[in-house]
Amino acid sequence: MASNAREQIALALVTLVVYKKLNLHENSLFKVAGLSVLTHFILSNQAVKKFLRLFSLKFAEGPLDRAASLLLKAPPVVKEYQKEVNQVLQDTRKSTAENWKEFGELIKVMPEDGCTFSSLTSLVDRMAAVTEKHVGHQYYSGSIYSYSYMKDKYGNKKHFDKLESEKLFLENAEDYSKLAISLGELYTYSFQRSYLWNSLHEAEFGIGYWLNYQVIRMVGELYGGEADKTMGLVTSGGTESLMTAIRLYREWGMINRNHDIGQGVIIAAESVHAAVDKGCTAYDLNLVKLPVDATGRMDIKTLKAAVKRAGTDLVAIIGSTPSYTIGVVDPIEEMSEIAYKAGVGMHVDSCLGGFIINFLDHINTDFLKLRGVTSISCDTHKNGWAPKGSSILLTSSIRDTLHAPEVNLMFYSAYAIPEWDGGVYGTPSNPGSQHVAHVLHAYLAMLRVGKSGYRKIANNIYRVVQHCTKVIKDEPRVELIGDSEANLFSFQINGQHTGWDKGAIYALAHEMAKRDIVVSACSGGRLHYCVTGRSSADQDFADRFEGVLKESLDAVAECAKDVAAGKCQFPGDAGLYGTMEAAMQPSAENTKSTAEYYSNLLLGKRVARDCVKSHFYGLLDPFRTDGL
DSSP states (O other), X not given: OOHHHHHHHHHHHHHHHHHHHTTOOTTOHHHHHHHHHHHHHHHHSHHHHHHHHTTSOOTTOOHHHHHHXXXXXXXXXXXXXXXXXXXXXXXHHHHHHHHHGGGOOOOOSOOSSOOOHHHHHHHHHHHHHHHHHHHSSOOOSSSOOSSOSOOSTTOOOOOOOOOOOOOOOOOSHHHHHHHHHHHHHHHHHXXXXXXXXXXXXXXXXXXXXXXXXXXXXXXXXXXXXXXXTOEEEEESSHHHHHHHHHXXXXXXXXXXXXXXXXXXXXXXXXXXXXXXXXXXHHTTOEEEEEOBOTTSSBOHHHHHHHHHHHGGGEEEEEEESSOTTTOOOOOHHHHHHHHHHHTOEEEEEOTTTTTTGGGOTTOOOOGGGSTTOOEEEEESSSTTOOOSSOEEEEEOEEEOSTTTTEEEGGGGXXXXXXXXXXXXXXXXXXXXXXXXXXXXXXXXXXXXHHHHHHHHHHHHHHHHHHHHHHHHHHOTXXXXXXXXXXXXXXXXXXXXXXXXXXXXXXXXHHHHHHTTOOOEEETTTEEEEEOOHHHHTSTTHHHHHHHHHHHHHHHHHHHHHHHHTTSOOOOOOOOOOOHHHHHHSOOTTTOSSHHHHHHHHHHHHHHHHHHHHHHHHHHHOTTOOOOO
């Protein structure tokens, strides 16, 4: 039930009680009105609201669940609860760390120089051999549906030839082409060996969590993260990374701020990616978008005011590095400090700039060293050169009332459904069955390219960005928007100089596309171009861009004459863009005492759910020694 509706019902009930107690009659309307105002004033008081909220039921929550939540505010109960949950966590960590030993040495930091093709195919062979050893002799109920991995006369496999590629230089288009071909062969080969690996079945395919652990550490290190503090998931793309982060903040708010569904608030600049809107819509949060400052970045003064207005409904602030439309980096350090002081999360969306901004000297990307940053999204399938779709969601510690003083945000990712009649069910995030290939490919891409390769790619891209922005600055008919700090730039028609209306910018986009440079048409009369390795590998691209821009502007100028004469209009299309059983269902037969019965009745489901979550929490990082 919405909070406003609860307040109205409470107001009506209190007024009715007072009316009856004071024996007020129909001619006492003035008194009734006065009492109504007084009651409304009392119920609108924040302290009273907070007290009443303790006893209100959340979405899909029953009276026993609410009683359990209230009990968990008592220190002795919390202590026993944490003991149960942490025991599951430590058991999972111990067994996982032992099981991982046979997979080989862990890689927590990306190598400076890329690995050879043959060394990586050998690595894939070793991983496949270990995995197939465990699944080659049994018949499973489900899990593997084809006649695969069976160790008999039909189990022989043919492999692609292992093509060795020379060391990466990345000095010209030919070098970039060799890298692309090398990665393509590597992905094809590794997919053939791994396409049936299913991370849902951790006993058979623990390789998935093993790979995830390393990918998260390699990317986390690029953002200043420490291996023993950073956690996360490899997702299907930037949208899933952002949406998952938003769901985690909603769950955190429901536990830590007693939020109802639809109550939580997320604050972001109006330049934030549309996936944030999508996440807030999907998970029923209120997105507050703030206008940017003159540079296109989050306005800190406006942010502070918005945080104050949101109060305890706020769950997170989101910043971009860089923003999709303009290409500028939000003031993450200042924003994270505001988030920390407000006691909420701070997400950094680095999907578009990841693997570029990390290797540019003028941008400090040690965001995970900031005490307010609690999550980061970064796409491996963009500038990381991994196949579509793979992205990274990194998480760090956030202050927590139940797992005081803090817990890694990833704890709130797991789904736990211990009461399912098919058995105890849980997953670390939204997907159920899913292949491990996207995790494996992100892993192989980083090992193949290496830091030195990414550094060359990033600086070459930024060199092209600087050249193209200079071209725009020197052309009076267009004007640059923002500072273009990373891998994209944005521009618009200079209306004061040309006298053209807003539709001219889209005519310009059409003319440039005719000349084989396709820019992105954004709302508000803006175009942007995101420079990738495809563009920067061509040493003549910047000069090509200059020529195409001038030719296209000349064509628009000719069209403008017809528009002015009323013969036509500019186009206006901005582009689209068992113990468990006793806990769940206690009875006289499966409980030892009356105290145990009521303990399981009130706390059983909550403990069971969080034990399942702890299991996945432990799988994602078995080497941590702290509790929740």
